[in-house]
Amino acid sequence: MNLEILGISVLWTFLFGYVLLGAIDFGAGFFNAYGILTGKQRILSKVIQRYLSPVWEVTNVFFVFFFVGIVGFFPKSAFYYGTILLVPASIAIILMVIRGSYYAFEAYGTKGHKGYAFMYGISGILIPASLAIVLAIAQGGFVSMVDGKPVLDYWELFTNPLPWSVVVLAIVAVLYISAVFLTWYANKAGDNAASELMRKYALVWALPLIIAAGGIIYELSFHNEKLFDQILDLWWMFGISALLWVGTVWLIWNRKKYGLAVWLLVGQFAFAFYAYGISHYPYLLYPYLTIHEGFTNPAMAQALVVVFILGFVLLVPSIYLLLKLILFDKNYIKGKTEKL
């Protein structure tokens, strides 16, 4: 395997990690706000707090890893994406800053008021939406070169149905992933009321998810044919993904093995995410930038890979410790340990 493929695989994997962890986080914020509005807050907020408090910074680092890594492995992407994304990415940053800091103010400080929880929930929907637009931009058609500089066509971006479908998919996926995970986490915590409520949400969002995903593939058929053909070539990966989806829904429906359901969900999104990534190959930004032209020099690539491996060796045991001592610790999960 050559280094650029290795590099993009590593980055894609971390992006996948961020998508999953971020989705749980964003969705949880939304459900929390929704719960407050509908008076079900007490059922949910405890479980959500328990899960989020120790991990949100870790989740954030997955994102930082991705954008630092992509500039490292593919410096040209800084030029292209840096230039065109100023406005969309700045808006995403502002939302993330508000969300992260106010979450912390709330969790470590004292309780705020409802308006805040509402903002927190809304930003959980807007952030995935604004990040998802980048994926739509990446598959081409919205950027043109003017005097050797990339320019983003906002009008086209806002009037084309494709970005909007990607946004819808992102939001639905966030809600679905989060609901399935929290069904399980609440169940583990022995919190039946919360688990039942989340189960209901999971089932509600299951069907819209598949419809949204199918819709995008359909739209790609006339937006970017090359990408569409490559997606068709990988039909079996998307097929497996769909089967795993069926499995998750079946387990949740029958109130069986929520833990397994979560793993199937991870599998479902992994297959779809990697299949999409592979069909994007070799473009980082269609049709201007491929992973081959954009790749850094060999010396840097090797150094990055070595550091990555060393870093990984350091991180895996640490994450294991976090899961064991906190997230899945019997007393912690049930809310019996006090915080700082």
Added chain:
Amino acid sequence: MFFDDPVLSSRLLTLLTLSFHIIYATIGVGVPLMIMIAQWIGIKKNDDHYILMARRWARGFVVTVAVGVVTGTAMGLQLSLLWPNFMELAGNIIALPLFMEVFAFFFEAIFLGIYVYTWDRFEDQRKHFLLLIPVALGAAASALFITIVNSFMNSPEGFDIINGQLANANPIAAMFTASMPTKVSHVIATAFMTAAFMLASIAAFKLIKGSNHVYHKKALHLTMKIGLVFSIAAALIGDFSGKYLAEHQPEKLAAAEWHFVTEEGAPLLLYGILDENNEAQYAIKIPLALSILAHGLPNAEVTGLDQFPKEEIPPLIIHYFFDVMVTIGGLMILLALAYVIGTKRGWNFVKAKWYRWLIVLSGPLSFLAIEAGWWMAEVGRQPWILRGIMTVEEAATTSDHVGLMFVLFAILYLILGIGTVVVLRRIFKNSPVERELEQLSSQGGERQ
């Protein structure tokens, strides 16, 4: 208006984000060490006061870390958004430490998560203490790696430019550049110093406000001693930084010193203003001191601005930034020294109100010194973003909307800054030291 100029507004937005992030980053680097020291003393002496100190500092720390994390994320993205051409070039040579930094963050974030939620978990307190080590290491490593990147911008090495193209990139050599040793050590030492004085300010403030609890006295005592050590270290390393500049970036030192003409036995100018002939007026002149700062010898020759083309001379305003930093550095040493000697000898003034007010000032002043230091270092690199290779102008984005983003971020940081203060005040108001100490001792009773 500056808003129409992407270069100027990118500079201003970078200035804004970094000046804001550095406050939290400094706390993030410095405070873990303070918590560690307090907790260690608490365990060794079996003294609840120090344990509580560690605990309360940690409680405030998680809030500032959160703001540090989000503003850092903003900074990291903005580098690519505002300086795409620079990041493209830099990505090829200096991406390695940036990448390492992410692992340092990871490490810190994970263990901080564990540390915060495992108070009272372990029978053996020392186990909990151990969890703090990776937090402190991760924070210091973040500072190390990001400062390495900044050093590279000041003294780029580790590659060749052949026909305008980058060649022979050597990522390791790019990390260990001429400015790296002084820069990294100065940044880390000043972070420790600032964290110590910040905590000392709080303790002194409590004492002034009438709480005569021995808890605050112990806190003040501890932090002033640490502050003394690191303020001396900061000045010593700052002196080395000056020598580095004299050798490798003489234009920055000359601009900071308003040293226009190359000469031997150069005097050091403090403050003053420039008249129309570029002569310093009203300045305090210390004979030979600049030669000593630059080369360690009173008669050494110091390169002046006459050696550089006009367009490569940094803004002369950095003179004031430099003076502010050095003045504060000197004052802090005096302040801490007086405290340490004064308490040993039982001199009365260390307990006087006016003196404690001075200590209250030490925290904000240290932050001011940090800001002034960075402004001097970064503005003093003008017009270069990568010294001698790429100018700020070539590096900046061509996008039109930077001015608007500046306004949005300015509002955002204002809200965040106020939010931090409000939340921190509320946390500590709601659980005063006295009550927490009672709780701690009754818990301790149960445990035995």
